[in-house]
Amino acid sequence: MRILGLDPGSRACGYGVVDDDGAPRYVECGVLTSEPAAAMEVRLGEIARALREVIDELRPDVVAIEDVFAHAQHPRSSLALAQARGMALAVVGIAGLAVASYPPALVKKAIAGGGAAKKDQIARVVQALVGLASLPRADATDALAVAIVHGRTARTPTARLVSSVRRP
Amino acid sequence: MRILGLDPGSRACGYGVVDDDGAPRYVECGVLTSEPAAAMEVRLGEIARALREVIDELRPDVVAIEDVFAHAQHPRSSLALAQARGMALAVVGIAGLAVASYPPALVKKAIAGGGAAKKDQIARVVQALVGLASLPRADATDALAVAIVHGRTARTPTARLVSSVRRP
Numbered sequence A, B: 001m002r003i004l005g006l007d008p009g010s011r012a013c014g015y016g017v018v019d020d021d022g023a024p025r026y027v028e029c030g031v032l033t034s035e036p037a038a039a040m041e042v043r044l045g046e047i048a049r050a051l052r053e054v055i056d057e058l059r060p061d062v063v064a065i066e067d068v069f070a071h072a073q074h075p076r077s078s079l080a081l082a083q084a085r086g087m088a089l090a091v092v093g094i095a096g097l098a099v100a101s102y103p104p105a106l107v108k109k110a111i112a113g114g115g116a117a118k119k120d121q122i123a124r125v126v127q128a129l130v131g132l133a134s135l136p137r138a139d140a141t142d143a144l145a146v147a148i149v150h151g152r153t154a155r156t157p158t159a160r161l162v163s164s165v166r167r168p
Helices: A040-058 A075-094 A104-112 A119-130 A138-154 A157-165 B040-058 B075-094 B104-112 B119-130 B138-154 B157-166
Strands: A002-008 A012-020 A024-033 A062-066 A099-102 B002-008 B012-020 B024-033 B062-066 B099-102
Touching: A002 A040, A002 A075, A002 A138, A012 A040, A012 A138, A024 A040, A024 A119, A024 A138, A040 A075, A040 B075, A062 A075, A062 A138, A075 A099, A075 B040, A075 B075, A099 A104, A099 A138, A104 A119, A104 A138, A119 A138, B002 B040, B002 B075, B002 B138, B012 B040, B012 B138, B024 B040, B024 B119, B024 B138, B040 B075, B062 B075, B062 B138, B075 B099, B099 B104, B099 B138, B104 B119, B104 B138, B119 B138
Parallel strands: A002 A062, A062 A099, B002 B062, B062 B099
Antiparallel strands: A002 A012, A012 A024, B002 B012, B012 B024
């Protein structure tokens, strides 16, 4: 099973691909960026186009992505993240792929053992898990993290059941 | 100038097109829907594809859309709206169109004279403004409302200036 993990933002979208047939095997990761000074629709359009290319080229079987939550302190950044997530979901939906969604704290806990793990801690565990020589950008390791978590989760019978009822 | 107004949601996206060369002239309006029981990525993908078709067919010069705000009482519905808005912005961005964004209260005030105007009040004023025989669905009249407001705003010199610096 080839899993595409995504970490979408309005300026950049991290992606990480693993093949998982019992253990995660690294395929590729990277960060899709956009012109930071451009209008939101230009940025989201550029990232959407690049994401479509990644899907066309790497042909994942499923997409894993973190849920987005409303932050009482930063409502505007939650909305910006939700916009970016909606862009990514639309691209994935058009490609006919199903999405598995995970709470950020669950991903952190599954990877680093604690729901409050820091970004660089996540990054180093991910680096070790898939055996990367150098440390990619945090957006990319976050995307790999959710892909790895989906691989583990999808191996349990309950998760397979949940996953199979997601799409008619 | 042909203006496409959008009212994106995660279940349906209202659209309304007017030609405005001094006064709004009705072209078309409607609601792009999706399978309500389907997963979010399927719904957003279906709406994105339909929106792309509307743009390809009606060839607007510019897109007008309402801002999304964080609702303290309904943070989840704000996030769902933001996701739908991100989908719409990405489709518009890929099509190479610029987006003009308006606060919902400004649209209500401009159309119905008050920022707290009810949906059916907006709908009836829009119906009268563009001379529609029957009342379309609220999502469609909301989309027409923001298109009409953009037409009026774009006629003022300040707005033209703002609009012209949006894209390099």
